[in-house]
Amino acid sequence: MIKVDDLHKHFGGFRAVDGASLEIAEGTITGLIGPNGAGKTTLFNVIAGVLPPTSGRVTMAGEDITGLPPHVLFGKGLLRTFQIAHEFTSMTVRENLMMVPGDQAGERIWNTWFGRRRIAEQERALQAKADEVLEFLTIDHLRDEKAGNLSGGQKKLLELGRTMMVDARIVFLDEVGAGVNRTLLNMLGDAIVQLNRERGYTFVVIEHDMDFIERLCDPVICMAEGKVLAEGTLAEIKANEQVIEAYLGTGLKNKGMVEA
């Protein structure tokens, strides 16, 4: 579905992504793990068109999508969430979700003045959809709250909610679980599995929580220092010498990667 070919992203002399190549198969929930600063978020940013790559190629279903702007990728069904939650601060939670289909709904300028009935219908459908998503995420009581006032965890839920507003093909989740409580985290996991099975979303999930990865992801890709170290089931990854070294090197034994 997505193929990344020898991708580089350098910041000045610093190689955040340093020749990463990987492939994400359609219909999978692929885990992406690696120590802090491994370049996972940067990789997402390049794939999603937020940052231009220094070199390398990204293809989606055979089509070259390298460097396409985010709103074009959105139109192709490629969505992502932010590690640090973003929201439209001055809009309500519901309005935040309703922004998502971007240009697809009554966005043509002349439609603003003419064809208002059709737009009103679209708005109603969108609103119903947003309410459904909010209920699913158990934050429907916050519907009319300004999104800027939400707690960190609630903002994360809103991030996930955004990806549920349209029919995506592939969704990149950057630590949606971080800062979300256990019960909710399990529910998020269920939601991801459900979207994957019932609506055929392909997911790529960055997570530091190994239980979460274990429950959801197959295969798992491990990155360190901008390179892909290993790929396989979580068990295989955990047994990989290089991976253990990468995690030990950063002193992150307690991340659950390495049994002490």
Added chain:
Amino acid sequence: MEFLNAIVALSNYVLVPALAYGSQLALGALGVTLIYGILRFSNFAHGDTMAFGTMITILMTWWMQSVGIGLGPLPTALLALPFGIAGCAAMVLLTDRVVYRFYRAQKVKPVILVIVSMGVMFVMNGLVRFVIGPGDQRFADGERFIITALDFRMMTGLKEGLAIKTTQGITLVTAVIVVGVLFWFLTHTRTGKSMRAYSDNEDLALLSGINPERVVLVTWLIVAALATVAGTLYGLDKSFKPFTYFQLLLPIFASAIVGGLGSPLGAIAGGFVIAFSEVTITYAWKKVLVYLMPESLEPSGLVQLMSTDYKFAVSFVILLIVLLFRPTGLFRGKAV
């Protein structure tokens, strides 16, 4: 009676003119604030954009006057306004296409865009002077007053008169309509919401599928309309002279910054704060005070805090105070 006379004098010389001037500044500042919020730079060409739109309106007005099209008691310029807006829109879209888009694609820093806008400013300024000349142009016609000082005195029997110029009335009515439509657009239409979303968080807007070029296009269209309306109203009320529009840049920016750059509501509030301060500080208060004080205390001087020559200093001082104590402005715009 004395008290009423004082109020009438105050209205005549301070409230009414400041209200009209404030509306003009507010419309100008709205344009500046929208550009800042969406395109993320301070557009120094805004004064000259106003002059350009007004120039087209004036040329159309003259033509209409020459063939005898008019609005009776209302100024013909109102009929010519749509043409001015269209011309101005064409101009800013062309500028965006050949100048700003190039820099946008390179994701340059706002500072560079500011300098670029200065270049655009000089070009537009030269163009306007070349076409219509650097001098004063009059294009107002129709009834001059809604109510004259004489009529007012006859009607009320007061010693002081209150004159309301047609242009002042039109300024206020037009400003209210334009601002109303703008806010409806921003809060109730999808395009308007996309603009707000884009202004709030560009990254997220892009990842939500909002097309940035379309948002930019709509923004320029709105800015062209606001600039032309503001410029035409100012020209009708005072007179049209290209250099004056360049000078308006200071009070307009002061308004936008005082209100909070990027905040439309702030731009309006800022416009009135600046206008009222400017008019009150440069007004000779003698006329009002004469009615309020006992004869023995009557002021002998003009009681004018500052000569009108210094009116731009007023905007400047207010700007400084706001930047020192509340850099985000009254309505918490983006910090400058």
